[in-house]
Amino acid sequence: xxxxxxxxxxxxxxxxxxxxxxxxxxxxxxxxxxxxxxxxxxxxxxxxxxxxxxxxxxxxxxxxxxxxxxxxxxxxxxxxxxxxxxxxxxxxxxxxxxxxxxxxxxxxxxxxxxxxxxxxxxxxxxxxxxxxxxxxxxxxxxxxxxxxxxxxxxxxxxxxxxxxxxxxxxxxxxxxxxxxxxxxxxxxxxxxxxxxxxxxxxxxxxxxxxxxxxxxxxxxxxxxxxxxxxxxxxxxxxxxxxxxxxxxxxxxxxxxxxxxxxxxxxxxxxxxxxxxxxxxxxxxxxxxxxxxxxxxxxxxxxxxxxxxxxxxxxxxxxxxxxxxxxxxxxxxxxxxxxxxxxxxxxxxxxxxxxxxxxxxxxxxxxxxxxxxxxxxxxxxxxxxxxxxxxxxxxxxxxxxxxxxxxxxxxxxxxxxxxxxxxxxxxxxxxxxxxxxxxxxxxxxxxxxxxxxxxxxxxxxxxxxxxxxxxxxxxxxxxxxxxxxxxxxxxxxxxxxxxxxxxxxxxxxxxxxxxxxxxxxxxxxxxxxxxxxxxxxxxxxxxxxxxxxxxxxxxxxxxxxxxxxxxxxxxxxxxxxxxxxxxxxxxxxxxxxxxxxxxxxxxxxxxxxxxxxxxxxxxxxxxxxx
Amino acid sequence: xxxxxxxxxxxxxxxxxxxxxxxxxxxxxxxxxxxxxxxxxxxxxxxxxxxxxxxxxxxxxxxxxxxxxxxxxxxxxxxxxxxxxxxxxxxxxxxxxxxxxxxxxxxxxxxxxxxxxxxxxxxxxxxxxxxxxxxxxxxxxxxxxxxxxxxxxxxxxxxxxxxxxxxxxxxxxxx
Numbered sequence: 001x002x003x004x005x006x007x008x009x010x011x012x013x014x015x016x017x018x019x020x021x022x023x024x025x026x027x028x029x030x031x032x033x034x035x036x037x038x039x040x041x042x043x044x045x046x047x048x049x050x051x052x053x054x055x056x057x058x059x060x061x062x063x064x065x066x067x068x069x070x071x072x073x074x075x076x077x078x079x080x081x082x083x084x085x086x087x088x089x090x091x092x093x094x095x096x097x098x099x100x101x102x103x104x105x106x107x108x109x110x111x112x113x114x115x116x117x118x119x120x121x122x123x124x125x126x127x128x129x130x131x132x133x134x135x136x137x138x139x140x141x142x143x144x145x146x147x148x149x150x151x152x153x154x155x156x157x158x159x160x161x162x163x164x165x166x167x168x169x170x171x172x173x174x175x176x177x178x179x180x181x182x183x184x185x186x187x188x189x190x191x192x193x194x195x196x197x198x199x200x201x202x203x204x205x206x207x208x209x210x211x212x213x214x215x216x217x218x219x220x221x222x223x224x225x226x227x228x229x230x231x232x233x234x235x236x237x238x239x240x241x242x243x244x245x246x247x248x249x250x251x252x253x254x255x256x257x258x259x260x261x262x263x264x265x266x267x268x269x270x271x272x273x274x275x276x277x278x279x280x281x282x283x284x285x286x287x288x289x290x291x292x293x294x295x296x297x298x299x300x301x302x303x304x305x306x307x308x309x310x311x312x313x314x315x316x317x318x319x320x321x322x323x324x325x326x327x328x329x330x331x332x333x334x335x336x337x338x339x340x341x342x343x344x345x346x347x348x349x350x351x352x353x354x355x356x357x358x359x360x361x362x363x364x365x366x367x368x369x370x371x372x373x374x375x376x377x378x379x380x381x382x383x384x385x386x387x388x389x390x391x392x393x394x395x396x397x398x399x400x401x402x403x404x405x406x407x408x409x410x411x412x413x414x415x416x417x418x419x420x421x422x423x424x425x426x427x428x429x430x431x432x433x434x435x436x437x438x439x440x441x442x443x444x445x446x447x448x449x450x451x452x453x454x455x456x457x458x459x460x461x462x463x464x465x466x467x468x469x470x471x472x473x474x475x476x477x478x479x480x481x482x483x484x485x486x487x488x489x490x491x492x493x494x495x496x497x498x499x500x501x502x503x504x505x506x507x508x509x510x511x512x513x514x515x516x517x518x519x520x521x522x523x524x525x526x527x528x529x530x531x532x533x534x535x536x537x538x539x540x541x542x543x544x545x546x547x548x549x550x551x552x553x554x555x556x557x558x559x560x561x562x563x564x565x566x567x568x569x570x571x572x573x574x575x576x577x578x579x580x581x582x583x584x585x586x587x588x589x590x591x592x593x594x595x596x597x598x599x600x601x602x603x604x605x606x607x608x609x610x611x612x613x614x615x616x617x618x619x620x621x622x623x624x625x
Numbered sequence: 626x627x628x629x630x631x632x633x634x635x636x637x638x639x640x641x642x643x644x645x646x647x648x649x650x651x652x653x654x655x656x657x658x659x660x661x662x663x664x665x666x667x668x669x670x671x672x673x674x675x676x677x678x679x680x681x682x683x684x685x686x687x688x689x690x691x692x693x694x695x696x697x698x699x700x701x702x703x704x705x706x707x708x709x710x711x712x713x714x715x716x717x718x719x720x721x722x723x724x725x726x727x728x729x730x731x732x733x734x735x736x737x738x739x740x741x742x743x744x745x746x747x748x749x750x751x752x753x754x755x756x757x758x759x760x761x762x763x764x765x766x767x768x769x770x771x772x773x774x775x776x777x778x779x780x781x782x783x784x785x786x787x788x789x790x791x792x793x794x795x796x797x798x799x800x
Contacts, residue, residue, distance in 0.1 A: 179666075223654045316799050323792055382667025390658055417684045419662070419677055479677075480662060542669040549672075597670040604671040608660060608679055615659040616637050616652070 019149040021179060021381035022140045023187070023373025026129065026153055026167065028087040028209030028236060029340065031055045032370035033136040033151075035144060036378040041191065041371040044143045052366065053139070057131045058082040059120035067135040076267060079104035079259040081118045085238055086132075088210045089114050089125040090170075091162035098234065099242060102266075104259035113166065126170045133174035150177035152377040154369050156211040157183035158231030158317075158396045160442050161454050161484055168481070179380040181481040184208070185215035186226060186393050187372030188338040192363055193219045194375065194389065200333040201227070203321075205351055205359065206369075207314060208339040210236035214318045216325040216332070222389040228324035228415045229396050230317035235310065237273070237341035243306045244269035244298065248284065252294040261288045276300050277343050304346045311350045318354065324415050335359040340366050392417050395482055401474060402439035402448035404429060411476045414444065418482055423475040425491075432464040436472055438497075440486050459488040459497040528586070535589040539572055542593055546600055549607065556606045565603060568596035631703060632686035642700055642762040644690065653687045693758050694785055697778040700765055708775040709782070720780055727787055735794045743798070747791050754784045 022044070025032045030052040034043040043051045050069065058071035059081045066074070075082045083105070089097065094109045106117040115122050133153075140148060153176070155167050164181055171178045185204035192198070198219050206213040213231040217224055248265050257265070268286050275282040281299040288294075322329060335351060337359045342348065351359045363371075376391065378384055394417050400410040403426070411424050428436065436459045443451030462470050471491040478484050489496045546569060554562060572592040633640040636652040658664070660679035665672045689695045701708045727750065734742040757780050764774040 220654065223658065225654070316796065319799060320792075320796065323795070379663060380666045390661055390663060392657060392661075416688065419681045420684050421681045422685070477681075541667075545667070545669045545672075593670065597674070600669070600671045601675065604669075604675040607672070608675050611659050612656065612679070615655050 018383055019381040020140075020144050020146050021149055021374075021377035021383070022136075022144075022151045023182075023370050023375070023377045024133065024136055024151050024153045024176075025184070025187075025370035025373060026087065026132065026155075026170075027055055027369075028085050028211060028238065029055060030209075030366065031132050031136060032367060033140050034367070034370040034374040035140065036374050036383070041374045041378075043367050043370055044140055046139055047142075053132065053135060054084075055087065055132050056082060056084045057086070057128050059118035059123065061119040063120055065120070065131055067131050076260055076264045079263040080106055081120070082263075083116060083118070083123070083128050085210055086125050086128040088234065088238070089116075090129060091160070091164075091166040092125075096234075102242065102245065102262065104262045126166050126173060129167070129170035130173035133171055133176060137174055137176055148176070149381050150179040150377065152180045152182050152187075152373045152380060153178060154182050154184045154187050154373050156206075156208070156231060156233055157185050157213040157215055157226075157229040158211065158233045160233070160397055160452055161399075161482075162452065163233065164482055168483070178481075179377055181483075182373055182376055182391075183213070183215065183226075183229070183393055183396075183482075184369045185213045185229065185338060186217070186224065186391060187370075187376065188336055188363075188368045189215070189217050189219070189224055189372065190375050190389065190391070191368045191372035192336045192360070193217075193224060195363065198334065201325075201327065201331055203318075203332045203335045203355065204338055205314070205318070205335055205342065206231075206338040207341040207347060208236050209341065210234070210238050212236060212314050212317065214314070214321045216321050216327065223392065224389060225392045226394045226415075226417075227327070228321045229394055230321040230324070231396070232313065232317060235313055236339075237270075239310050240273055240307050240341065240344070241266055241269040243310070244272055244284075244303070247298065247302075247306060248286075248294060248296075251296045252286075252292065254288065254292050254294075255290060258289055261290070264288070272298055273303070273344070276303050277345060300345070307346060311346055314347075315350065315354055329355050332357075336363075336368075337361050338365050338368055393480075393482070394418065395420075395478055397442050397452075398444055399454075399476055399478070399484060400441050400451070401426075402441060406448045408441055408443070408446055408448050408451055411474070412478065416478075418478050419480050421475060421477045423473050426472045426474060427468045428462065428465065428470045428472075429467055431467050433467065433470070434462045434464055435460045436462060436488070438474060438486065438488050440484070442484075454484065455486065457486075457488075457497055459490065459495065461493070461495045462490045463493050463495075532586040532589075535586040535593070536576060539576055539589050539593050542596060543569055543572060546596065549600075549603070553603075553607050553610075556610065557603060561603065565596075565600050568599040572596050632690055632699065635683070635686050636690065638690070640700070640703070642696065642765040644696065646691075649687070649690055653683065656683045693754075693761075694778060694781050697761050697765070697774065697781065701771055701775055701778065704771050706771050706775055708778040713775060714779070715776055716779060717776065720783075724783055724787070728790075731787070731790055731794060735797065738798055740795075740798060743791060743794060747788070750784060750788050750791065754781065754788070757781050757784060 022033050022035045032043055032051055032053065034041055045051050053068045054072040056068065056071040056075060058066040058074050058078060071082055075084055092114060094100065094107055094114045097114065100107065108115040108117055108122055113124055115124050137148065151171065153167060153171055155164055168178055168181060185206045188204050188206065189202060201216065201218050204215045204217065211231065211233050212235040213229065215229040216227045218227055245266055248269065265286060268284060272282050272284050281297055283297050285295045332355055335355050335357065342365050348359060394415045395412065396414060398410045398414045399412045400408045403409045412420060412422050437456065438459060439448065439456050440454040441448055441451040442454050445451050459472065472488055473491055474486065474488045476484060476486055487496065546565065550565065575589050575592045631640060636649055638649060657680060660676055660683060662673055662676040662680055665676045689699050698708050707713060730746050734746060757777055761774055761777040761781065764770045764777055
């Protein structure tokens with residue numbers, strides 16, 4: 001039963017219900033879901049009391065899908081159909097996966113992302129991730145006893161546009177409304193910073209199962225400002241397992257391994273790594289399906305030696321991030337450790353040596369990201385006045401265009417604060433050129449072919465002119481999720497073209513629609529009811545908020561302007577009360593919402609101008625007073 | 626949003642090259658705290674859109690004023706001068722010679738794999754950067770010699786490139 005809720009004084013401005021929102025840490029190895037209850041972030045456990053959900057999905061030939069512990073227990077016996085660490089394949093092609101030979105999957109080289117052949121058919125990493133997200137959504141809805149308004153989903157800060165887009169697609173497929181894609185180290189910084197009321201420059205060192213991030217943040221009066229971020233989206237605890245696995249192969253001199261034995265040894269490798277966190281040596285034993293045996297001892301010293309290169313690989317991005325932030329290591333007040341792999345003593349030691357201080361490990365490195373995500377979800381769902389803290393995050397990799405000669409021209413440099421928009425002018429190369437191909441790139445390298453290709457589109461219908469006379473303005477826009485859209489416009493003729501960057505890598509809208517259809521088998525009515533319900537809730541919220549704004553600031557409008565907004569409200573209310581006019585009623589309501597939004601844009605602008613004047617007046621008093 | 630307002634007016638700062646960085650940072654945080662879309666999460670779409678435009682503009686303004694080259698380019702643009710125009714390339718021969726010498730020093734440090742040499746070079750480059758910044762402040766704020774200021778901006782941009790190259794060599798030597 002849902003209890004009636006009483007807001008804390010000053011907790012919420014609007015007299016609306018508490019909206020259920022969650023934070024999800026979609027990890028390489030494990031995933032978690034958490035929420036804010038009575039002002040406190042908590043991780044939601046499953047019925048058996050587990051907080052962590054292993055990010056493992058098993059497909060049966062019957063179509064049944066196991067997620068979590070049930071799937072994990074089958075990873076040795078059913079390696080082809082049991083997908084672990086799928087996050088490493090998100091937004092990635094077959095050529096991007098370094099250790100493909102030692103992975104027990106049947107990869108399919110698809111034109112978009114790599115895919116996996118399972119007993120239940122070919123699955124995209126997006127679909128596999130969606131199964132994990134679906135399990136977490138169900139867990140949250142059971143625990144909170146209601147429908148979620150949305151989720152904040154964390155991604156590695158160093159994820160590029162393709163990986164972010166793939167994550168967002170997976171969430172959509174799992175029936176989650178994404179309030180925000182939030183960078184994992186930033187989420188950790190919120191949880192840590194708010195918990196400790198920290199001020200000053202902090203580093204977040206986040207080594208997970210498959211990804212590494214380093215972020216440098218300045219915490220000041222509730223503003224979390226990311227100064228620089230760097231990392232390696234293909235470096236994590238799995239690589240440490242791989243090193244032990246290679247050591248095992250040397251020890252055992254086995255015949256070529258079956259997929260099941262390969263997975264068995266990888267599992268044993270992970271167990272050995274975890275044991276070495278507490279012990280100085282560990283005995284490693286295994287019996288393979290061939291009857292071959294292994295029995296050897298791995299010391300912590302030997303493990304440290306074989307993984308020193310990996311630990312070092314985290315320090316290069318760390319130096320880069322500090323350089324980009326314009327800071328020396330000793331300017332960092334504290335180093336927050338995040339991710340299960342930071343439990344390894346060799347990692348802690350390396351970080352301590354580098355920053356010349358003991359890293360902060362007082363928050364559970366497995367949970368801190370999910371907790372921070374839940375706190376941000378609470379803000380974005382509108383449950384707080386929102387004046388407690390503010391996040392200012394950055395893009396991790398430069399965004400640019402391919403120019404003549406296959407070179408990259410950077411339009412937005414890495415570590416630019418989002419949201420951001422920047423325009424650059426280009427011109428034609430040949431006399432009479434009427435079309436221009438725009439190739440959008442992400443990365444730091446000078447050659448376009450060394451950067452990741454995000455999208456290509458064409459601007460056609462440029463009036464013929466001599467070479468260099470056309471003025472083509474290309475505008476890049478990065479939203480608060482770090483996702484890019486690009487548009488191009490020829491200035492003299494006004495010819496325009498634009499793309500929402502759906503990476504050349506990744507899934508098109510048709511793919512998502514197909515998958516959604518596959519997922520909702522008894523679908524159409526459900527989807528329709530859901531869409532209609534969402535629009536009705538949005539419309540009601542908009543009407544209430546607009547009325548509240550009118551009551552508060554109606555003085556900013558003249559009579560005619562007030563009347564126009566009132567008319568928009570009236571029109572939308574009539575749509576809501578009119579009998580359901582058929583299957584596209586939700587679209588009609590959506591248009592009504594857009595119309596009211598358009599009618600109140602000028603009003604919103606005036607309110608904002610007034611707020612800015614007030615804020616800056618206070619600023620001047622503070623500075624001079 | 627009043628787009629005719631200069632970035633300096635936006636942050637309530639005097640229009641000058643010399644900048645009180647602490648005041649800029651404080652004003653930036655105050656403004657973002659006021660306009661950022663996350664503050665309007667519970668508000669309707671119109672407010673969200675206006676907030677997004679504002680937050681984008683405030684970020685752009687902050688990046689422009691914070692960065693020594695961008696600030697110079699911006700101040701000159703307010704004077705109707707495009708310091709980075711393709712036909713605006715005048716550069717003193719002495720600076721060009723000095724720049725070539727620095728470039729050779731970077732190559733030498735790379736060849737010798739000498740972090741010490743890089744450290745020394747990095748110190749020199751930063752000192753030169755500060756010197757040019759001081760000149761630029763003098764040229765823009767006091768002498769109002771915008772032609773000379775344009776050249777100083779271009780020199781500063783060269784310095785940024787050199788410093789970035791040193792960073793690349795550090796990375797090379799570290800890996």
